[in-house]
Amino acid sequence: MSAEHGACWLRLASSPADEIVTTFWDGAVEAQRQLPRSLPRPRLVGCHDWTAGRWAYRAELYDLVSGRVLAPSAILTTAADLPASWWAALREALDAISAVPTDRLTIHRSYLSRVMLRHLGAQAFGSEVTAPWTTAHGDLHFANLVGPDLHLLDWEGWGSAPAGYDAATLHGYSLLVPATAARVRHELAHILDTPAGHYAELAVISEILDSTTHGENLALAEPLRRRAALLLKDTAGPTPRHRRSARPTRGPAGQ
Structure with missing residues (x-):
């Protein structure tokens, strides 16, 4: 509780002062400055930095939003039963985020190229040069979403990413x-x-699969590979025998 702002939520962050990654360290502050106020997210009402020895600290004070976080961790394990109005608000929010110009970067193209080749093969990233990039929240899972009224939490890593990255x-x-x-596929089909x-x-499948090599997200490995196989089959195009008579078409759009 803040005498000036009422009910609030306090977030504390720390890092060795000489190892700060500014993209994430300043993400919430830059989100408050640059993203539309209409986006459903907690308002950052105050920020204070200090150091002690070789450590840097930041305290961020946010409005306390109503509702509940929809999952305890990034990997969803129980159904998220949400009203149509929540999904409509999410679609509107993602469209608004994608329209914001930014020089910030959520993920590097070179990293995506490496992990897509490593985990899915050359077919997965063959059209990366033409892939559109737009602004993304950068960490959109149900542990960063609130319901029954939509709020998006944790804006540390927002920035440019492949269009559709959040969905x-x-x-x-x-x-x-x-x-x-x-x-999700139905509501975000567009x-x-x-x-x-x-x-x-x-791209996201490759990124999460890469995290499994470090012992993270292991439960998702097989479902992700099955989903990738389905996507690669759908984007493979006609067989060589039929390509000669098929009309020319564009391929999939592509630290």
Whole structure:
């Protein structure tokens, strides 16, 4: 509770002072400055920095939003039963975020190229040069979402990413709950059911699979590989025998 601002939430961050990654360290402050006030997210009402020895600290004070976080961790394990109004608000928020110009970067193209080749093969990133990039929240899973009224939490890593990155992230972390994953695909079909959306899914799948090599997100490995196989099959195009008579078409859009 703050005498000036009422009910608030305090976030504390720390880092060795000579190892600060400014993209994440300043993400919340830059989000407050640059993103539309209409986006449903906690308002950052105060920020204070200090150091002690070789450590840097930051305290961020936010408005306390009503509702509940929809999952205890990034990987969804129980169904998220949400009203149509929540999904409509999410679609509107993702469209608004993607329209914001920024020089910030959520993920590097060179990293995506490496992990897509490593985990999915050359077919997965063959059209990366033409892949559109837009602004993304950068960490969109149900542990960073509030309901029944939508709020988006944790803006540390927002920035430029493959178009559809947020929708693809939400879907990837939902695969252990098929009903919710299907709901994500249905509600965000205007993003995911496009060449750019397919590329974004393959990018996110590769990124999460890469985390499994460090012992993280292991439960998602097989569902992600099955989803990637389905996407790669859908984007493979006609067989060589039929390509000669097929009309020319564009391929999937592509630290």
